[in-house]
Amino acid sequence: MPETPTTGLILTGGGARAAYQVGVLDAIATIRRHSDAPRTNPFPVIAGTSAGAINSTALACRADDFDTAVSGLVHIWRHFRTEQVYRSDSIGVIRTGARWLSMMSLGWMIARWRKARPRSLLDNSPLDVLLATLIDTTRLKQVMHDGHVQALAVTASSYSSGMHVTFYDAVKEIVPWSRSQRLAIKSSIGVPHLLASSAIPFVFPAVPLVMEKHLEYFGDGSMRQSAPISPAVHLGARRILVVGAGRMHEPPGERPNSGEYPSLAQIAGHALSNIFLDALAVDVERLQRINSTLSLLPPEARARTSLRPIDVLVIAPSKRLDDIAAKHLQCLPAPVRALLRGVGVSGSGDDARGAALASYLLFESPYTRELMALGRADTFARRDEVMTFFGWKPVSRLAARTAARGESVLAAP
Numbered sequence: 001m002p003e004t005p006t007t008g009l010i011l012t013g014g015g016a017r018a019a020y021q022v023g024v025l026d027a028i029a030t031i032r033r034h035s036d037a038p039r040t041n042p043f044p045v046i047a048g049t050s051a052g053a054i055n056s057t058a059l060a061c062r063a064d065d066f067d068t069a070v071s072g073l074v075h076i077w078r079h080f081r082t083e084q085v086y087r088s089d090s091i092g093v094i095r096t097g098a099r100w101l102s103m104m105s106l107g108w109m110i111a112r113w114r115k116a117r118p119r120s121l122l123d124n125s126p127l128d129v130l131l132a133t134l135i136d137t138t139r140l141k142q143v144m145h146d147g148h149v150q151a152l153a154v155t156a157s158s159y160s161s162g163m164h165v166t167f168y169d170a171v172k173e174i175v176p177w178s179r180s181q182r183l184a185i186k187s188s189i190g191v192p193h194l195l196a197s198s199a200i201p202f203v204f205p206a207v208p209l210v211m212e213k214h215l216e217y218f219g220d221g222s223m224r225q226s227a228p229i230s231p232a233v234h235l236g237a238r239r240i241l242v243v244g245a246g247r248m249h250e251p252p253g254e255r256p257n258s259g260e261y262p263s264l265a266q267i268a269g270h271a272l273s274n275i276f277l278d279a280l281a282v283d284v285e286r287l288q289r290i291n292s293t294l295s296l297l298p299p300e301a302r303a304r305t306s307l308r309p310i311d312v313l314v315i316a317p318s319k320r321l322d323d324i325a326a327k328h329l330q331c332l333p334a335p336v337r338a339l340l341r342g343v344g345v346s347g348s349g350d351d352a353r354g355a356a357l358a359s360y361l362l363f364e365s366p367y368t369r370e371l372m373a374l375g376r377a378d379t380f381a382r383r384d385e386v387m388t389f390f391g392w393k394p395v396s397r398l399a400a401r402t403a404a405r406g407e408s409v410l411a412a413p
Helices: 013-033 049-062 066-078 090-110 125-134 137-145 191-197 230-234 264-296 297-302 321-327 334-341 365-381 383-392 395-406
Strands: 009-010 045-049 151-160 164-170 182-186 207-211 214-220 237-245 312-317
Touching: 009 230, 013 049, 013 066, 013 207, 013 237, 013 334, 013 383, 045 049, 045 230, 049 066, 049 125, 049 137, 049 151, 049 191, 066 365, 090 230, 090 334, 125 191, 137 164, 151 191, 151 207, 151 230, 151 395, 164 230, 182 230, 191 207, 264 312, 312 365, 312 383, 365 383
Parallel strands: 009 045, 009 237, 045 151, 164 182, 237 312
Antiparallel strands: 151 164, 151 214, 207 214
């Protein structure tokens, strides 16, 4: 009987867009329950970046009960409020965002006053509190020891050295890897790593982490991430489920063009999309080319190379998340809306401008619930592919119909 390949899960970055990932995981949990799948964690190797690092770590720390882990994530994202992630009150916004914008326009006048130099557009100190209650990283060693998960990886980008760093913890001894401008370090992953990995550039402050006995400041792991799939491969995954946050499966077609000069928000949204979304598509294409090349080699030639084919399934939004965000801009707290108007986020629906930037910051339940619903729908639409990827079979016709309808006990209000 052939050995089941080790399955990896990769959750990419994207701020509030990461709600989509939770919808995908919820659907997978439902499909799994209605199949002949083992009741164990389906993802022995888990890797995450940015907000995906938070979801990944929450999943890994509860790997002894996959359904409960997913249920916990569903509950958090269904009831999200902006104030849980960053200061959204008037005083908090003035202390960071207003000062930041003032520095951009009047920095030459106030540069001498060091205390007046804000470190970011928003203050994400509430996220520190949320993570401390949401994720018990002390459980990770135990669930690894008990065999529920083999490895966890979280990525961040060092502003100090310019290196892209993968922090990982694993049951087996894995030699840290090093490539051009990126390296891996074995580490006990904690909340500071998650704050660093999810520190969106300019928006959230950099986080200090100790690197080989000296301090470096880190920001979002999606920056300079040229190979998002690489950590899971290095940690032993031979088939990988990748959950994206946009673009790859979005509907084609031209976008409306006003002909006006782009606002700062539009430019920032475009830059963030480049940081969060583009590298994944390139890495998937590269992996597919390698798989295709390996398939052309005779068995003896394939045995002489260290490369191995990797089965990859990518689930990404079938709708533009920018457009969904545009419908929910009014859900943001008034002080945040006022701040974003200052950089060019305005309007709503089809008339919205700068919605791409807002789509990363809209930690409000009407938006996150719609993204989760989309994630579930996209996954159930590809149910047969998911079943084939895992090698699962439905336990009965009734179970197959239930899973195909997308019914989930985890998504209760």
